[in-house]
Amino acid sequence: MDYYERTAEVSRLYEYQGKKILREAGICVPEGEVVSTPEEARDVAERLGRPVVLKIQVWVTGRAGLGGIEFADSPQEAEEKARKLLGKKIKNYEVEKVLVEEKLAIRSEYFAGLVIDDAQKSPLMIFSSVGGTGIEEIAQAHPEKVAQIPVDIFKGLRDYEARNLLRRTGISGKLLLKISDALTKLYKVARQYDARSAEINPMVLTENGEVYATDCHIAIDDYAVFRHPELGIEIAREFDRPPSELEKIAYRVEEKDHRGTFYFLQMTDEILKEDRCIGFNGAGGGGSMMSMDAVLNMGFQLANYCDTSGNPSASKVYRAAKIILSQPNIKGYFASGSGVASQEQYHSARGLVKAFYEEKLDIPGVIRLGGNYEEKAIEILAAYLKDIPSEVEGYGRDDSPEFCARRMKELIDKNGSISHEIRPISDPEVSEDAYVFETSTGRIAIDQSRCVSCASKGCVDACAPEILKLVDDKPVLAVTEEDARKGKCTECLACEIFCQFHEQNAIYIHLPIPGLMEYRDRMIERTSGIRQPEKENK
């Protein structure tokens, strides 16, 4: 994995999904159906009543070379071949679906594609009169067979424009009409579905003179997925593989909480004890990229890419940290953004403190929180992370990412490269008579029986949005429960941290991350083989 797609935020469709859309738009696609069992494959072949091709539905290129495409002359053979393909591992991805289609007699292959050109700020239709695998190389070797035309966004691709485009690649006669018709339809598909790219490769001419799309790649603009519920896109982000379980858990956090950005992507499939992998928590695209470069230049690998920026709440940073720390065997936790963030950096600091403290962080952390109120942020880290097993250092805008990456390395070397062990999560025990109210993504419980011994009542002062007040010397909401739930409580975590470290440890903010508890349990079982009895204490 890499992070190239940060600038190409798109959601890919599988071939069979793309073909369905093309067919609806009036472009010829081979007859067939997607199946997930060998028996279904036989049924489809039987219904088609002619030789078929079976194609795995996995996001890899060059499927034929990987053994992902098979042919069958009979339903019986289709069943056998499907059995062979289904469940097969291709580049770590298990084949779950196979597309069974009629086999076409092909005379020639072309390439047709629509992309967005950032320089011209316009869609661009590209056609090549040679197509198939290795199209980039073909295009380079035969520039005269490739032509492109910008499409006027207000007018769309006119049929005569498509004909002129084709003419320049040597296409003529009846074929010109058939392909130009397909091209104008391809543009309409791209426009209708907000596709950042829509490609038919190959587009083929059959022996009986028809033009078909025999494969297609359509990628929907991540930012426009909300307009297309009909596509059923689970995670509106392109992956060159199906999203991992942990990525799905992270995505659900982002989906439910729009304060700031939270983007999480795993970059290493399975982290081994001997790997020098870092859990990475960046802030902002450019700052993250720069910080990742610094970490990689120190000879580390990255377990994940994560971006918490755009003024995220403390609770969001907390959840990000909990998710990053669900990756076993990482050697360090590195957080660094641009260095001069406009947002108040102490929110991120509090999120990290809560997470690291709960996790009893066992690996070193280097946290570069440069920006507004960084002094306070660094102080929060220093003051409250003294008692955890590992060292966490906080830095600000005047400390470069390169320096911080070097500190990361020094701290890891110093502790003998300890591997992170993930801990089980359990729901907190909340005393029955605790004062409880809901927040926008969680719940705050105050064990008021402990407040008797509290001299400072500092939680009320710590609360930045001023939603707590004292009644009978005990903290209660100063706003309605509904207002607190609707966002008056900003989940800044200040009350909990104050109470925990300066007073009676009476406040607990429960910020659930659906699915993470089960995920960790499974990971622990997988890595240790034995169920660990110890549960996390609050």
Add this chain to the structure above:
Amino acid sequence: MAILVDEKSRVVVQGITGREGMVRTRLMKDYGTHVVAGVTPGKGGGEVFGVPVYDTVEEAWEKCGPIDISVIFVPAALVKNAALEAIDAGVKFLTIVPDRVPIFDVLEVARLAKDRGAVFVGPNTLGLVSPGKAVLGMIGGRAERAREWFRPGEIGVSSRSGGMTSAISYYLTEAGLGQSTIIHVGGDAVVGLSHPEVMELFEKDEQTRLVAMFGEIGTTQEERVADLIEEGKFTKPLIAYVGGKAAKSGTRFSHAGAIVEGTRGSYKSKVQRLKDVGVHVVESISEIPKVALELKESIRR
């Protein structure tokens, strides 16, 4: 001088009654930006921090006089229509702050802007500052912070990363180097003013003596800056950092993209092209002020 905005520019804020709109209007006004009107359909007649609110941009224009700039803070799904409205009303420069604007919407805005001779920064931009004169968008967060971090001077800053826009400018200020205009071109694949277009503006600006640019892998912006320099259309000294060196190359989102861009877009391609035309490419952000100081000396001589 500075580019795109100064203290005299007459600014309208679209989406002024929203949460972001209100907070950022305060930042802009506190800093000295000449905010003359706000627009929120259905909320005409009100006021935000003393700024009159109208139902449409056209109405704001009629009642307050000509408008030079619109800063847009409406939800992503409404950005297209807000931008088209401003351009249609005659506004020639837009700052489109929201992120997650659908790409075809951006293309429509770009198309109408081209027809009407308008330009825009964004979407997904923190905005821009001409230090000591005016700020557009949300860069700096608070006026006092923006005053502390950014100082007037002769270095133009153009960045594809919002955070790095502030960071580079702050480090320049720390080194005693002021800035003419600081601009975050936006993080999306298609933006209104991209690096090469900003360079052309800096070329014409008398105050700007040299430029610092934060590039990233992906798109062809940095290569096109190199093209400009080669064609003699940008002649001022340029310091560039390109992020994404350690990214593995290869994940392309489409074959067609690769056909159009060829090898453009990768870290290697960008750095090579920039170096070939004499750009000072640095390996770390902290080198930018150092190189800028050296260049400043040589310009003086």
